[in-house]
Amino acid sequence: MTRRYIKVEIDDEDVSSQVLRCKIVQTYGDAIPTAELELSSQYYEEEGYTAPTNASTLEIWLDENDPPTTKVFDGYIDNMQPQQGMIRISGKDQLSLMLNDMMNHYFDTAEVEEKCYPDGRISSIFNAIVKDYAGLNTNTTYGYTTSYTTGKLVDVYANFNDGSVNVGDIVKNFTVSGEPHANVTAIDSDTQLSVNSNIFNASNRYMIYPATGQVVHDSGTTITLNKFDCHDADPFERCRKLADTLNWCFFYKADTDLVYFQEKNFTTNSNSITIGGSSNNVMQIPQWEYDRSELINILKVEGIEQQVEYSQTFEGYGSTTTFNLDYEPSTIAVYYNVDVNFSTTAPTFEDRQLGNVEGGLTEADFTVDKKTKTITFAVAPDAPTTSNNILVIYSYSIPAQTTIRDQTSIDTYGNYSKKITFTDITEVDDITARATNILEKYKEPFKSATVKRVWKASLDYSPGQLVNVTDNLNIPNVDNTFFIVKVTQNYPDSTVELEVGDKQWKTDELLSDLVERMKQGEENDVGSTQSTDTDLVSETIQFDLGLQTCDVVLKNAAGAVITSTQYTSGGVYTNRGFNVILNRAFRKTPDYNHIGSFMIGTGSTAASVDDTSMGNMFNGWVTGSPLYYSKELDSFAVHTSNETVTTVAHVPTGLGTGCSFCEYGEITSTVGSVVNRFVFPTITKGDFEQVYITTVFVRT
């Protein structure tokens, strides 16, 4: 067994000789890595070192060298508990900086100055959060060229002198086919680099990283985020959300002082773990857990629904109102013209019919019933002078789907079925390929265990890596590749504890389905191409009608004026009248008849907007069979410029003979509620006299 040495510095002071125990826990981005130390306080006091505080830095090196040269932890003291003869210290690594301050930023691919512009690569958002809001480093730069200069990379929104870009770094052009790359030969300014190959034009997406490789991998454009809201958020949580979206991992490495963002299965550690036999390299036999809860051996996969454009023609017969469609329409437009054959003539705007869904509020020429796949005209279309005089253009949706099964797994474990949906697939072939891939991973139960490996030089296990584990002792034997979930280094023990499982990396495909829904849910909050925000504008338009004038003119049978009086008050438009106006204004088939008749009476109560009837209506004053309560208006006129409506009512000779009246009201039918009412001084009409009442209501 190889001995390990430890070196610990607190606030740059070497306290290695005081270390009693040390435990370092590294994770893959689901939690902040920690270090726990036990220091001798007695020695501390004798040597005169300053006691550590909660603000102290904590750095740890650990390997077979004396002193060790491999830095395994770099962070800050989080908690300190002095005890008798000992100080317990816990620290968090540099990722804890991502928890210290809240950030406020809205990443929007529509904004050219954003690092995620224009394609919404998640890795570019992650990179920007880490560098700009957490104060940590990556070796990767994302951007977008804003103009073209021969042999240059120009980005007015960049800051190439911030130390993240160096001469010799690789620049890659994502926009151009084949993603050509070149090398940085000079940093000309904050916004311009010289490159050794003229690969850039204006409006090119680029990435810069050292020749040793980028630590923030390019996440590509398969899963992107058009908008990402970071309002009052801590950067760590936001980065974790990004990692979850891709099912990637991120972690900080003390030896490079960089934050990594990469696929969970990106690196396979060559130091395999063997349990049993001559190659055994573990301290104890692990206990495997077999998890069948997510077993799948029958998988139904659906892809995105495709919209298919379709059209049908019909002929009216003057009696048929309902026409059957071949498919359930998603969108629909109906055209009708009795004189046009739509199979040979394109429809015009005038041919278009006003449509509505079944039970909708708007008046319509036709309604659509999706369930029965029918359209129904309000009025049966006439028989055509030619054929095909009704044209229906609509779209319907068809989902791409397939079901695959693994019979061996079914025979072994029974049926475990699941249905998932991918919204990025439209072709059945693609669905089959992805479903097969998923089933391959899920057809066996997931396995996990904690293994304690004997330490040796250059093991270099990191969370997020894959490692092969061969267990020749447990039954059934295990020989699989596993994801390293957690790495725990114990000092002075010379062991490394690995928590491994196959679920975490096998579930990429299925998780991406779940994540896709999460992502869509998130984008629903911030507005994106995959969801819809509603901008609501709500306003009220008020108007009213007031009596401008009312002329009551008494004439003799020959038409000579006997008396003529003009009133400017005493009349109102009632609330019912207002409802009539609004209803008839907006409805194609109104609920009220037009205002076409008037009544007279002897009611003398003041007219009110709440009036629904005459005060004392004359009954049967209009002769005929039967007797009528009202008479049609002589005329009406609307004056647009004056915003008035004028009506003329005529009580001719022979009607209302010998009556006296002082009340007038207009109605929408032969009898009913008044739409307006006017009360005036009593006028007495003789047998051979006639009365004209001319009212002018004006908009107020």
Add this chain to the structure above:
Amino acid sequence: MANGQVLTKIGFSVMMERAYDSTPSYNQISQFKIGTGSTTPTTSDTILDSMISSWTYPLGYEQKNCASVGFLIAQQKAVIASLVAPKEANGNTITELGLTHCYEMSCPDDICARIVFTGVAKTIDNQLYVVLYFERG
């Protein structure tokens, strides 16, 4: 230039004509147009300040049917809702909307009501829902 909303003289005239005529010469007010103009609405308005043409999806017309019409009889109110869908009018910052009685393209002097509001940048990510209440007052 200011936000606002009016029933135009044309709109008033259409309303009265439809109220009194047994066979109205105007259609009901049930279609709408949108624009990018921002002149203060007045009752004399007859057209939108700056109408957007060819914005409806998929047919590319300059106007479309209102989404719904409702009435609050006890309050003497009409409620007219207009919807600009996600696939419509994208790339425009919509600042005005007009209701029309005319269903023909390029209909002159047909704006019955005009509303000017704070601009809504229309993209495929959003839809614009304009609710207009007409009431006595």
